[in-house]
Amino acid sequence: MSLATHLLCDDCNTVTALTTLVNLCPVCGGLLEVQYDLAGASPNLASHAAANRQQGMWRWRDLLPLPEGATEVSLGEGDTPLMAMEELGARLGIPGLLVKNDGLMPTGSFKDRGFALAVSFARGLGAERGFTYSSGNAGASFAAYCSRAGLDATVFVEAAANDTKVAMISMYGAAVYRLHYDSSAEIFDALDALARAGQHSFVNFVNPIRHEAMKVYAYEICEALDWAVPDVMVHPVGTGGGLWGAWKGFNELRSLGLIDRVPRMVGVQPAVCAPLVDAYENGREATVRTGDASATMAQSIAGDDMIHGGRRILRAIRESGGRAVAVTEEEIAEAMTLLGSAAVAAEPSAAVSVAALLNGREAGWLAEHDTVVAVITGTALKQPGAVLKVARPPRGDVRADAAEWTRIIGAPVFAAPAIHSATSPR
Numbered sequence: 001m002s003l004a005t006h007l008l009c010d011d012c013n014t015v016t017a018l019t020t021l022v023n024l025c026p027v028c029g030g031l032l033e034v035q036y037d038l039a040g041a042s043p044n045l046a047s048h049a050a051a052n053r054q055q056g057m058w059r060w061r062d063l064l065p066l067p068e069g070a071t072e073v074s075l076g077e078g079d080t081p082l083m084a085m086e087e088l089g090a091r092l093g094i095p096g097l098l099v100k101n102d103g104l105m106p107t108g109s110f111k112d113r114g115f116a117l118a119v120s121f122a123r124g125l126g127a128e129r130g131f132t133y134s135s136g137n138a139g140a141s142f143a144a145y146c147s148r149a150g151l152d153a154t155v156f157v158e159a160a161a162n163d164t165k166v167a168m169i170s171m172y173g174a175a176v177y178r179l180h181y182d183s184s185a186e187i188f189d190a191l192d193a194l195a196r197a198g199q200h201s202f203v204n205f206v207n208p209i210r211h212e213a214m215k216v217y218a219y220e221i222c223e224a225l226d227w228a229v230p231d232v233m234v235h236p237v238g239t240g241g242g243l244w245g246a247w248k249g250f251n252e253l254r255s256l257g258l259i260d261r262v263p264r265m266v267g268v269q270p271a272v273c274a275p276l277v278d279a280y281e282n283g284r285e286a287t288v289r290t291g292d293a294s295a296t297m298a299q300s301i302a303g304d305d306m307i308h309g310g311r312r313i314l315r316a317i318r319e320s321g322g323r324a325v326a327v328t329e330e331e332i333a334e335a336m337t338l339l340g341s342a343a344v345a346a347e348p349s350a351a352v353s354v355a356a357l358l359n360g361r362e363a364g365w366l367a368e369h370d371t372v373v374a375v376i377t378g379t380a381l382k383q384p385g386a387v388l389k390v391a392r393p394p395r396g397d398v399r400a401d402a403a404e405w406t407r408i409i410g411a412p413v414f415a416a417p418a419i420h421s422a423t424s425p426r
């Protein structure tokens with residue numbers, strides 16, 4: 001029950017009820033402020049706050065690896081919203097559509113769960129520095145968690161990353177270098193050589209801890225659904241760490257007896273560079289080099305090959321009865337626009353989760369009764385250039401003119417009380 005009681009005017013103390021639409025004080029035109037009956041309710045509030053559990057990823061600490069005595073490095077990651085998307089779902093023929101919005105993570109992408117855990121783990125074992133290569137978001141996340149933990153971070157960021165992403169890595173305090181290469185294979189070879197030489201890598205799978213944190217997807221989603229299981233989980237795939245971690249989490253929940261089945265895992269890549277889809281469709285156990293990573297705006301998942309041939313990811317989607325889906329640049333732009341209209345700001349690599357659903361019913365791998373979780377892995381703010389490309393420009397230019405604004409806005413929505421005094425302070 002709301003403890004709010006009334007609106008009070010700053011200037012003349014007039015009380016206005018909360019039961020009708022109003023903007024300014026009806027007596028003097030002053031600013032109104034909501035008042036509460038806090039005194040009677042305070043014991044209630046205190047006990048409610050005390051009963052609240054810790055929020056975020058570390059609620060699941062018992063199911064995550066952390067060395068004895070290690071402390072958690074946290075920026076408030078996890079417990080992102082799982083939102084029912086009735087209108088968007090109806091439009092796509094899947095009314096049970098849900099969006100897990102990881103664009104709301106501390107550094108704006110789903111990478112934060114992984115780095116919270118991997119950096120905590122490494123520091124707990126005495127690491128003082130580490131490195132990662134990154135398409136942009138991983139570098140920012142790694143840099144932020146290293147700053148928080150007091151580790152020195154070096155980031156090799158793909159030269160194709162936009163200036164904002166690169167600058168964010170620097171702003172979080174890491175040493176950043178632009179990475180140039182012709183094929184992803186060159187990066188994998190370098191990673192392999194460094195790992196064998198004892199350099200501490202924070203790259204998915206080369207680092208065995210990072211993707212573990214992605215299990216928490218499964219925990220959060222099933223908990224929010226009161227331990228029901230979605231039929232389908234859709235995730236963008238770069239290295240596949242996100243999809244693989246989620247898959248592991250769902251299987252653990254099944255082993256724990258909390259759920260009785262697992263979702264069909266759907267991995268999504270841009271059609272112009274889709275090594276996973278290529279291997280999936282051709283029945284191979286590993287990816288081969290294919291496509292042009294520079295030809296997509298989904299830069300966070302653009303690669304012409306996958307670490308260790310994407311074998312784990314192919315296994316997860318096949319064992320789960322899921323699939324790998326390629327989406328066109330037009331579908332990615334359309335998904336960004338649809339998501340925006342549904343109040344979710346996704347960067348292109350995140351919007352592919354919804355782009356994959358555009359034709360799912362038609363293609364026959366989605367049914368009307370399916371509960372589908374589409375993960376939004378990063379916020380649109382990370383890629384301002386893509387926002388400028390897909391968003392409708394402003395509809396015109398105006399002056400501060402009440403008559404002109406009224407023509408644009410339309411008819412008034414409440415019967416405005418005649419304000420008695422015209423001397424309200426600005």
Ligand SMILES: *Cc1c(COP(=O)(O)O)cnc(C)c1O
Nearest residue numbers: 137238239240241242300377378
């Ligand atoms: C890194 C990234 C991905 C790909 O994640 P993987 O775990 O490497 O598959 C997808 N979307 C966004 C926004 C990312 O930053």
Ligand SMILES: [Zn+2]
Nearest residue numbers: 205206208308
């Ligand atoms: Zn081995």
